[in-house]
Amino acid sequence: VREGSPLYQPLDERGVAAYVAALRLPLFAEGEELRGVDLADGNVNLVYRVESVADPLRRVIVKQALPYARVVGASFPMPLDRARIEARALTVEGEICPGFVPKVLRYDPEQALVVMEDLSDHLIMRKGLIRGIVYPHVGRDLGHFLARTLFYTSDLFLDPAEKKARVVEFMNPGLCRVTEDLVFTHPYEDHEGNRWNPAIDDAARAVRADQRLKEEIATLKFRFMTEAQALIHGDLHTGSVMLTPDDTKVIDPEFAFYGPMGFDVGALFGNLAIAHAAQAYHAPDEDARQRYRTYIESQFRELWDTFAAEFVDLWRREARPEWPRGALPEAFLLRVLRDAAGFGGTKMLRRVLGLAHVEDLESIPDLEARAAVERRVLAIGRSWILERGNVGRVDDLLALMAEGLARPLVG
Numbered sequence: 001v002r003e004g005s006p007l008y009q010p011l012d013e014r015g016v017a018a019y020v021a022a023l024r025l026p027l028f029a030e031g032e033e034l035r036g037v038d039l040a041d042g043n044v045n046l047v048y049r050v051e052s053v054a055d056p057l058r059r060v061i062v063k064q065a066l067p068y069a070r071v072v073g074a075s076f077p078m079p080l081d082r083a084r085i086e087a088r089a090l091t092v093e094g095e096i097c098p099g100f101v102p103k104v105l106r107y108d109p110e111q112a113l114v115v116m117e118d119l120s121d122h123l124i125m126r127k128g129l130i131r132g133i134v135y136p137h138v139g140r141d142l143g144h145f146l147a148r149t150l151f152y153t154s155d156l157f158l159d160p161a162e163k164k165a166r167v168v169e170f171m172n173p174g175l176c177r178v179t180e181d182l183v184f185t186h187p188y189e190d191h192e193g194n195r196w197n198p199a200i201d202d203a204a205r206a207v208r209a210d211q212r213l214k215e216e217i218a219t220l221k222f223r224f225m226t227e228a229q230a231l232i233h234g235d236l237h238t239g240s241v242m243l244t245p246d247d248t249k250v251i252d253p254e255f256a257f258y259g260p261m262g263f264d265v266g267a268l269f270g271n272l273a274i275a276h277a278a279q280a281y282h283a284p285d286e287d288a289r290q291r292y293r294t295y296i297e298s299q300f301r302e303l304w305d306t307f308a309a310e311f312v313d314l315w316r317r318e319a320r321p322e323w324p325r326g327a328l329p330e331a332f333l334l335r336v337l338r339d340a341a342g343f344g345g346t347k348m349l350r351r352v353l354g355l356a357h358v359e360d361l362e363s364i365p366d367l368e369a370r371a372a373v374e375r376r377v378l379a380i381g382r383s384w385i386l387e388r389g390n391v392g393r394v395d396d397l398l399a400l401m402a403e404g405l406a407r408p409l410v411g
């Protein structure tokens with residue numbers, strides 16, 4: 001782990017422009033004037049767009065890790081090594097799934113930064129869902145991305161020694177610890193980092209007193225920590241996807257490591273379910289709400305159906321010969337679906353009760369209106385976790401979503 005290079009220096013807008021100029025990328029002419037624009041929007045890093053002053057359409061993104069989480073500050077240390085993880089994961093994913101991740105132009109271990117393709121014409125998926133934009137192919141694209149990245153990095157495809165070398169290469173203990181704490185531990189106990197809407201005090205107390213739920217979450221945490229199934233993205237919420245109507249890009253794999261496949265699928269499921277519930281506020285009227293919820297449900301199904309069909313197809317055609325074809329691929333996928341239900345449920349609970357919240361909910365200004373949505377998010381997340389053993393098809397998760405919308409969690 002390359003921590004603490006004496007040359008490491010967090011960049012500002014001027015510094016990042018000078019840094020990129022010195023790289024002499026083919027995109028920019030020698031001596032051309034460049035400008036850095038601060039774009040930091042996520043929780044954790046510095047992000048800049050660097051563009052030609054004369055022709056701003058020629059531009060790149062520079063993402064630099066800070067030794068702590070940007071939104072919290074020095075009290076929340078995070079290792080700089082995550083820039084290496086991100087650069088490598090983007091490279092591996094780009095080889096497996098060309099065109100689905102931004103191109104890496106440079107990785108600089110000393111400055112803990114990655115220079116990559118600019119995606120300014122794309123919109124963060126979470127924002128698109130809040131605005132009610134229809135992206136016709138996003139479910140299919142994400143299912144395709146998941147099937148290929150998870151299959152080709154797993155023991156189903158890789159030589160066992162090669163796979164173990166990759167487990168070592170992608171050891172990411174610092175960021176895994178963030179997930180272990182923020183997704184699987186702190187939200188369900190009295191922890192100073194937690195925050196929640198005071199209008200759901202009773203529901204927050206009820207979750208923290210629910211022993212059966214907490215035992216299931218501990219079981220999921222253990223799976224997260226021990227099931228090195230594939231190279232997973234590790235933080236695949238809807239803020240880690242950028243979209244145009246015709247193009248899907250998966251960004252930001254700094255949390256990548258060898259973990260359970262269902263964690264990535266579940267992250268998308270959980271965040272789609274949050275977007276679905278939040279339509280109660282964001283949709284302009286009842287008709288639009290119904291239409292957009294139906295759209296989200298269709299993408300949810302499409303994501304799973306594409307993932308499952310392509311994963312089984314890859315297994316039958318390309319798995320190493322020691323892995324039986326027969327009924328095993330489908331049985332394996334059922335376990336992934338149940339894991340996704342459980343992990344997706346924890347992702348929902350943590351966004352209401354833990355440290356890091358999401359715009360779908362935070363942008364609802366009236367606390368009572370927000371509470372009404374949050375109680376539904378809690379009910380759905382809880383049922384996905386507790387009922388996951390009975391889930392047999394993706395429609396079972398959608399049915400639990402409908403039940404949670406009808407029966408919000410109260411204390």
Ligand code: SR1
Nearest residue numbers: 043069072178182235356
């Ligand atoms: C300090 S905030 C950390 C969270 O932001 C990232 O997006 C991950 O979801 C992480 O849990």
Ligand code: MG
Nearest residue numbers: 042235240252
């Ligand atoms: Mg992120």
